[in-house]
Amino acid sequence: MNKRKNINDPLYGFLTLPYEILFDLIEHPYFQRLRRIRQLGMSHLVFPGANHTRFHHALGALYLMGEAITNLRIKGVDIDEEEAEGACIAILLHDIGHGPFSHTLEQTIVHGVHHEDISLAMMQQMNTDFKGRLDLAISIFTDSYKKHFLHQLVSSQLDMDRLDYLRRDSFYSGVSEGVVSSDRIIKMLYVVNDELVVEEKGIYSIEKFIIARRLMYWQVYLHKTVVAAEELLLKILQRAKELASRGEELFATPAFHFFLYENPGKEAFIHSRELLDRFALLDDNDVMSAIKVWMSHEDKVLSQLCKNLIYRHLPKIQVQKTGFSKEEIQAQREIIMQKLGLSEKEARYFVYAGKLENKAYDSHTQGISLLMKNGEVVDIAEASDNYNLKALKGSVLKHFLCYYK
Amino acid sequence: MNKRKNINDPLYGFLTLPYEILFDLIEHPYFQRLRRIRQLGMSHLVFPGANHTRFHHALGALYLMGEAITNLRIKGVDIDEEEAEGACIAILLHDIGHGPFSHTLEQTIVHGVHHEDISLAMMQQMNTDFKGRLDLAISIFTDSYKKHFLHQLVSSQLDMDRLDYLRRDSFYSGVSEGVVSSDRIIKMLYVVNDELVVEEKGIYSIEKFIIARRLMYWQVYLHKTVVAAEELLLKILQRAKELASRGEELFATPAFHFFLYENPGKEAFIHSRELLDRFALLDDNDVMSAIKVWMSHEDKVLSQLCKNLIYRHLPKIQVQKTGFSKEEIQAQREIIMQKLGLSEKEARYFVYAGKLENKAYDSHTQGISLLMKNGEVVDIAEASDNYNLKALKGSVLKHFLCYYK
């Protein structure tokens, strides 16, 4: 079979798979399920175009990896075929462990198990299926391969993951503030002392990239209505989990049912093929179809929360720089207790406070390095010609309160 | 509450709702459910970006209606506020009766009930909820309002529905062949003798629109792999329905279960609020989550078909200008019978033939009229300066055969 497929992508035109194994990896059930998981969870309730999937994002990041490798090789950076294939596999699978509504599930259904752990566990299982052909990819992914810059292409402040998701999320949501010139940035990449760097003339493109990321956080990822929707989903799953722990029956597909009622624990989970396979059956459809059924569950907290989500009666959300006082929160809880006849404990599902935080650029953990014309390598925040980027190093913290009128 | 929302749309920038009632209609559960129904059914298996929803398309068509009305008024066409609102409501709700994987469901789950019938039935129910405020919209939709051109804006060969879906499907699928200049076409619209016409200078834009539609049919809507996927879904639902009629148990959400096991009949259906409400609970999630569960159903036909869809092992599909002979079809059936140990009747779920048909432009039923500079109104196929458009009036028929290797 011809595995050199051209896949249509509105962003890059055609996506072509440079290695046959990539085609086979995409065929794997662990990967196919990403077709049924939205990249941006509940954001489509605010941005109706944001229905793009983790499947599509992974293909896009793969495309950018191919571009980056081609470009680095032209500049004389040594990347052999095996390494190139490894980097392509690593980026293709970098997010394979994401479940539906990933961050919400991590706090409820698979409590305490991070998608990074699941990604690695799945890659290892796939490596078995593929008879060890993912060894190099896994070592790049875990940064244990000798060429560190390959890992940086997969995971750093300027990796192919970010370059794709900013452009893609911006494209599908229609929030143009996130458009980044991925091709321009990729043409500026270079490697010095095994470190990924950007040529000095790319400084403004990087500045724009950092700003674009900041703006996407506040305009999309942490948009207050998006936060309200995702917090509502969190409350639904928390309530369902609570009812399940009490032994009450909840409609769910078998796979979803398993995770609602069992608590396998992280170690058991990531070492069990069977559990990983079960997990791989979960996607957005399981969660959404259950929530629709729960709208008529007899528990009035659960049914009301589910109706609120399905009919899009999202909680009001107030965002401010300072925290909310206990009194403010309590006052809102009293209102809903009265209105819906709830106990105080139940009211916590309807009124709650929380935090939003974002750091546009973080030079402490892993900065973006600039290669100056004189050969020096400096952190971009030091090289910029004004205080702009330095200012972006500080993190921004906001507080929110969700409630119903 | 401020109902003048700006909704982000990657195609048109911002969608604004010109009338408050539109906001309330969008809030209605019948409409909200369109958020969970993909516009292009299974096409995302071929075009991974094509996850856009009927919800988004309806908003886009509404936007274009607003543009068309503004433009026609500038040219002196008389449209009063009530009529403008009516036309906006009619286009917003024109597709409200679509179920998940609409055309497939019409052949199975709601056998014999067309989405047009359901759309009208839902509009009538909503009209009750809105105390008759949809009267004018309904009369425009059913073409019983005195101003026929308002109906043409909602439903004709050059309606706002088509203008939006060609652009939108093209945008999300990445198949640029379908891009049409909706703003250009809208600026060329005019009304003569209660008939929607296009000014002569718009002739090439219309020519492009007709060609774009033709190309989208063969490149997307009737793309052979898309057809293979949709036929596979059809077979799954036919098998499930067959098992249900035999009384075998199938996992499904209550709403989906109802339609699998009951056959309400068209008249009962569209006159019952309760049935419409049940139907309104159905969306893509119900179908997909059931199919995933059915992968382990004991009926091997059903389970195999479901695995084929979920793991994307689509049938091979051959397309040709002439029909397939009984012998050819039978030969393929024998292969699968042997391979999977199936009866002949069961093999029909895996090997089957069918037809694809498309007419790019149809001047018999309702042509596109051109207003010449000398005041004459002629059919565009007559006015074009070559034989191109006339050629497009003939319909194209192709035959397909699906089978497994």
Place this chain on the structure above:
Amino acid sequence: MNKRKNINDPLYGFLTLPYEILFDLIEHPYFQRLRRIRQLGMSHLVFPGANHTRFHHALGALYLMGEAITNLRIKGVDIDEEEAEGACIAILLHDIGHGPFSHTLEQTIVHGVHHEDISLAMMQQMNTDFKGRLDLAISIFTDSYKKHFLHQLVSSQLDMDRLDYLRRDSFYSGVSEGVVSSDRIIKMLYVVNDELVVEEKGIYSIEKFIIARRLMYWQVYLHKTVVAAEELLLKILQRAKELASRGEELFATPAFHFFLYENPGKEAFIHSRELLDRFALLDDNDVMSAIKVWMSHEDKVLSQLCKNLIYRHLPKIQVQKTGFSKEEIQAQREIIMQKLGLSEKEARYFVYAGKLENKAYDSHTQGISLLMKNGEVVDIAEASDNYNLKALKGSVLKHFLCYYK
């Protein structure tokens, strides 16, 4: 010096020069002058964005050539480095002989000398400057190289020239009808028996390409107001030439003055380095600055025509399928004779008829070949699934009459 420049291009992102000699060729005065020659002559009077230059188009076509070569090599087509460089040079220089307002000049200032002849003559001079390094490029350009398909990439119905100019003219004019999917088409190219072919699955992209070209002809290149402007320029240059032949003095830069007053003849022209160098000094600026000065020339025909162009009082233009009768033309001439006090001979500068002709697809001279899945190579007009493309083979002829009210 680093000759691997990245050049910004709104269409393709970055243009990179794959061979150092391309950088040096671009530096050559013959090539630099293309910066000062608009690709679309007078079209900017109708499409104010259409100020793009022949310089930019040549770089764009070079980019597409690089893409085509990369793609063909991936598919196993044998193109060695020298051939690749030759094809790149040939496409870069394919239009180097164009003067300002090229087609108009060919009918007046350099009467009887086609830009193709000048292109070849300039390439030969440059070949001398570059010590024979253009030999292979010239043999590709003149189709005397053994690999015919390389010539087809430079000059055929599906060459890189057309692919770039349709997209570029469409982009800058804002007439979206001309957008073609150059990347998609290039990915479909292949070579069979030394013939450039398109894979069968690209049939709809080619269909769109042919239609796009047809639409660009009638909407831009032969737009009636564009024709009116270019015919007006033609009349200005004819009048200037006539006055020059009478020995009357006309303001002009020395280079322009030379061509107004001398008639070197084709053979002398293309064999003389000195004349080519003079010609290479001509660009849009010489013509436009002279016309502005001629607005106050004492010849009232010339001054009036020049004012009409500079102040954009273009002639009325009537376009129809049949020719204009002598009587119609004469009637318009009488009007202007009276109005401006002109002789009949002078009136011919203000009132004149002519023809417009375009053939969207020409399978006689050199068709576009399609490689069917069964291995056959057929003309696309035969393979298309309707009569559409066959219809486009007929040429469209229209007649125009220019006059003033």
Place this chain on the structure above:
Amino acid sequence: MNKRKNINDPLYGFLTLPYEILFDLIEHPYFQRLRRIRQLGMSHLVFPGANHTRFHHALGALYLMGEAITNLRIKGVDIDEEEAEGACIAILLHDIGHGPFSHTLEQTIVHGVHHEDISLAMMQQMNTDFKGRLDLAISIFTDSYKKHFLHQLVSSQLDMDRLDYLRRDSFYSGVSEGVVSSDRIIKMLYVVNDELVVEEKGIYSIEKFIIARRLMYWQVYLHKTVVAAEELLLKILQRAKELASRGEELFATPAFHFFLYENPGKEAFIHSRELLDRFALLDDNDVMSAIKVWMSHEDKVLSQLCKNLIYRHLPKIQVQKTGFSKEEIQAQREIIMQKLGLSEKEARYFVYAGKLENKAYDSHTQGISLLMKNGEVVDIAEASDNYNLKALKGSVLKHFLCYYK
């Protein structure tokens, strides 16, 4: 005649003229000449797509003004028809006084006369031609009309001029960093106490706008090669002017000749219709065609400089944060003196230092005001949730040195 033209614009689709007088103003020779003046002077030597004209920009800004007025009226801001027409005229003509290579000419050919003065003078002459119909537009332009916010739409840190030129320059140059969401920003505009404000939810769009402007300055307007080209043009004109003052003969069109040899002085200039009419005959063509002729002038400084520009042998340019010492500059001058046999005075035309300065956001002169949800109006730099915008208030100063190797 139908004056409701649709003009194609690649940025906004169709530009429509909302008032008939706008059509007549565009027809005026003062305005038509803007077709022949590039918006970005010499930038096309670096960004080959940047050939767009001041004509097109003025139409684009007019379009945005129409959008802004429509949007403000919907929100209840009182703008009557006369005011709307006035604001449209004011923005259409806001830059009418620009000559070719405007900033360079202001330092040489029309020494000491700013384009703002010429714009006003031309508007006043046109007002005479139009019998006073520009009175209101002129009072808006000069900020003497009672509604200050109308002036702010024409000229402020968030005016329609900037919104258009950032998008347009970005579009044509291909430097995507400058893309701003003009439609989004316009939908966020409002008026409080006769002051143009932006609604709080638009804060990130404004942040992006300010950053985009900063990036466009350093990547395009002050791109070092662009600066080198514009400084070279400056030197050419300075030399030409010097030769003219010595009485040496220079080829030039009559209009250009006049300004090379005469020094009318600002007062004489802007009060003389005759001088304004002469000035209106100048455009890019006069300057470029003269420079081409000057390549063979006997003054070797002039001829060498002109060759350097026409053949694009731009000076080397070094940019740094600190000034260049006299010694550094002198050292470079010695090199060129020796190489070309120049006097020290002549060497100053080849080696020179200068400054580049830009302030991304200036809240002292006229800030951008944000309307908070609580009704307060604050400067955006105070409202932003990090130090980013405050940082941008500082101006950035760089020093450059031009020289030849």
